[in-house]
Amino acid sequence: MRRKSALSNGTVGVNDAAPDGELPTSTEEGVARRSAVAEEQAFLDLATARRDRLANHLQVELSSEARDALERARQRMLRQQHEELRRAREGLVFGRLDGLDGIVRHIGRVGLRNDSEDSEPLLVDWRAPAARPFYTATAVDPQGQARRRHIRTAGSTVVDVDDEPLDGTMTAELVGEGALLVALDQRRTGRMSTAISTLQREQDDIIRAEATGPLIVQGGPGTGKTVVALHRVAYLLFTYRRMAEQAVLVLGPSPRFLRYIAQVLPALGETAVVSATCDTLLTGIRVGRDESRLLAEIKGRALWQHALANYVTSLLPRPRELKLRWEGEFYVIAAATVAQALASAVQGRPYHRARAAFAEQLHHLLTDVVAEQREALMEEMEEGFEDILARVDRSMGQDHHSARTPTGSDIDGLLSEEEIEQIRCRIAEDATIARFIEAWWPTLEAETLLGELLTDRTLLARFAPQLSPEEITAVSTEPAPWASSDIPLLDALADLLGEGDAPQPQGEFVADRARRQRSWVYGHVVIDEAQELSEMQWQMVLRRCPSRSITAVGDIDQAEAAHRHTSWAQAVQAAFGDRWTAAELTICYRTPREVMDLTEPVLTKAGSHNTPPRAVRSSGIVPWTLTITPAELAGAAAQAVRQLQQRWHGGMVGVIAPADRVAELLGVLSDVPVLTATQSKGLEWDATLLIDPQGIATEPRGWNGLYVALTRCTQELGQLILTQQSPHP
Incomplete structure (x- = not known):
């Protein structure tokens, strides 16, 4: 809220905090603190009332029936706003900035407009640029701020405040140390909570970093890697609205971990998020067995991407003369023509999409051959029976009842465009032609193909020559049920085959649609415990985010996976080369x-x-x-x-x-x-x-x-x- 600050009436120091729920009893300090708490309670009451009015207004708007696609899109947006307001009951207001210019801004979970026409909001969203000094200002660099206040609440009650002067008279290593340490000393609940009121500067710098390429964040235990990753999601979705249309994928190391963080993003009002592990990214595929570290390491190597691509390429049909039967007649398409059509269909396309492109070309090629043969036949007929045709033409001209406008072959023996299109449609719908294409260029399944490859030492030696004979022997075992290291290989094959996603009903939120479709392209991907990903799992990530707008957080020193890399450069070389940005979290807040x-x-x-x-x-x-x-x-x-x-x-x-x-x-x-x-x-x-x-x-x-x-x-x-x-x- 834009109003003047009155700092002269006393400042509550960072280190003056009393235990939760207990205000200081000394006269001067106690009066100042009680006055500050009362002031913030009044503001919290005001903001809560405003939040409730906005939520009620949105509820009324949502009660009307959407009549068209535009109205349905508007209602989806309103429903998301309503959900964000609903979740903002707890911790609605948690901070305040008093500017050197006397302007006061309160910081909260969501932004709230003022009742008046004043352009300044009543409450500034923590993700907005105006809120950034709350996390980054220091006594050395106050960024135009005179004071930062942390407001601690319990439900709708202000419990305490912690003030930190930023006028150069105090240098604190941590931003709002009192509020941070109170949060760290709270009992664990088995669920991660938001940390928007206690984010520190090095964390906030990463949260608000550009999202134009891979950002790899190294952070040891307790440095807030996960907090940073999740709050970065919320910040990006708030800042780049287009990203919300594509959704954000959050990859975690285990289902237990995903349950642990499950409340964070919804609590921050974000619904355009899909959470998964690498093992659960493929719909309908489940890990059914453990695997040795040796096999996991071998199958995780980047060499499989090239090996699988060559394997699928080998399954493409080879050019040859095609003899097709249609409507009782045989037609021949020359090998050179087939080769040209194959090359045109395959260029850069996955197996099944190339197959569909070739089938369409084959329909046209067969149509041309049929048309040419029919026109040739009609030309022969006209040459042998010219006088008969002339008499027929004269008789047809005298019989006005049977008269019609002659077209195409009626005139000159050539088929019209309409007649040719009719032939092409009949060919495209012909079951015999469809069976021929299926036999010559069969439909394939990723699971069957991978099973055949992994159990055939000859195929493995041919397509993965980098593997030693001992490694080929280790790999060539019965693959089913699938192990974790098989999932990236299946995903690579599914991509190379171009398996289409079945049409899905439109979900309420974009995340509902994204999680059902393997080929969905996300606006951003966030990876936690990224040091555990194999090179083939990194390829899974790239397929889902070809723009490489990726944030990966982890600790290379906590790596336990079977792969051999011991540095981030080694870990991401196959996926990104040298085109990635490094960041580091250096302060441990959690572990004593x-x-x-x-x-x-x-x-x-x-x-x-x-x-x-x-x-x-x-x-x-x-x-x-x-x-x-x-x-x-x-x-x-x-x-x-x-x-x-x-x-x-x-x-x-x-x-x-x-x-x-x-x-x-x-x-x-x-x-x-x-x-x-x-x-x-x-x-x-x-x-x-x-x-x-x-x-x-x-x-x-x-x-x-x-x-x-x-x-x-x-x-x-x-x-x-x-x-x-x-x-x-």
């Missing part, structure tokens, strides 16, 4: 300093050359260890979990263990998640119980996995160390 101090030697053993992110908060809880024997594991784990749950009541406790220990632990720990290091990626809990860290380290890429496992907690880390000897008292 006490835990991050344990990670440097683990990263060294993982072969990392990166500097670990710098933790900016301390939980005050030193990580603890307990040494036990394997026989004591079940009881010790159950007891440790109970103690952690008591200490972090209302929050979340998670257990991470080596893969071969998970089944045993699930039998005694039924009320907490028990995961491998890989499964825990991207998740966070108040407290983590890490079981047998040395066992995790011995797994493939185990030191990377241990790095993941160590950094899942926001408060407390406990470790159960297994030994074959009885532990000392």
Whole structure:
């Protein structure tokens, strides 16, 4: 809201925050804070009332029946606006900027117009350019701002405020540190929440970066990679409205992860989003088996893109003379003509689209041959029976009842364009011709083709000569049911074949249509845990976003997949070459300093050359260890979990263990998640119980996995160390 600021009546400092719900009791400080809270409560009430009026107005608009396509499009837009307002009940207002020019702007989940004719909005959308100083202004670079205020709310009540002067008298490392640390200290719920009130500058820079090409964001544990990725989606959809017409694809590492983030984008008002994993991108195809790391690594290599393209090309028909039967007569199309038609049909087209193009050309070619033969026959008839035809013509001229306007072959033996088109239509509809085309250029299925290739060593050696004999032997096994590494190969084949998507009913939102169609082209793709993607999975991404408007976030030091790359340059070389932009998140907000101090030697053993992110908060809880024997594991784990749950009541406790220990632990720990290091990626809990860290380290890429496992907690880390000897008292 555009109004004058009154900073002279006292400033509530960043470090003056009292516990939630408790305002300071000292006279001067307490009065200032209570006054600030009351001021913001009045504004929140005003904004809430305005939100309700707008939502009610939209509801009335939506109650009318749409009569045409234009009206239906308008109603879809209004319905999206209504949904955005409906979801903005919680945290409607969370910030305020007081400009050096005396102008005050409130920042919120959505933008709200003012009741008056004033062009300044009542509430500025957090994604709007005017809101950016809320995340980026500092005392060194105030960007025209005198003060930033974080407003903490619970439902419709203002709980507290944190003020940060930006007039050069104070230098803070973090923007709104008080509000950020309060958010980090809150109990985990098992669902990710929005972070629009506490985004930091390096995060906001990435969120608002240009979307013209691949952006690869490196960030260690707790740096807010996922928060940045999801808020970037919301920002892009708000800023580039055309992108919303194409939808945005969000790729995550697992269904568990997608459930964890499921509330974030809807809470930000975004519906033009499809969430998936690489394994679920192909409609109707499901992963049905695990596969060895060796096979996963081999099938993930970029060489398969070229191999599959050559494989499909080999299945195209070869030019030859074609002899076709139509309406009882045989017609011949010369080999040279067929070769020319094939070349014209194939040029750059997928297999089935080339087939359709050739079929259309064949109909025309056969029509020409039929027409030529009929015209030749009529010419022969006219030469042999000229006087008979003359008498017939004279008699037809005398009989006015049978008279008609002569056309085409009636006049000169040549077929008219209309007659030729009638022949072509009959040929196109002829079942015999259709059967001939199907036999000569058959319809193919990606699943059948891949199964044949992967079980035939001769074919593998021919089309994937880069593979060694040992690798060919490893690959040439029964492929069904499909493994995760088969999905990108199936996707590549489906693209090369050009399988058409079946017509789909129009969904309420663009995302409904996009998720049903394999060939949908998205406006932008966001990838979380991108370091896990194989080269063939990157190709899946490119097919869905040929514009390369892609944001990929991850930590190369947390890579656990079977591929061999250890740097981002290696990871994306096959997909992007050198044409990508790098960004980095350097500050760890989630994981406490006490835990991050344990990670440097683990990263060294993982072969990392990166500097670990710098933790900016301390939980005050030193990580603890307990040494036990394997026989004591079940009881010790159950007891440790109970103690952690008591200490972090209302929050979340998670257990991470080596893969071969998970089944045993699930039998005694039924009320907490028990995961491998890989499964825990991207998740966070108040407290983590890490079981047998040395066992995790011995797994493939185990030191990377241990790095993941160590950094899942926001408060407390406990470790159960297994030994074959009885532990000392």
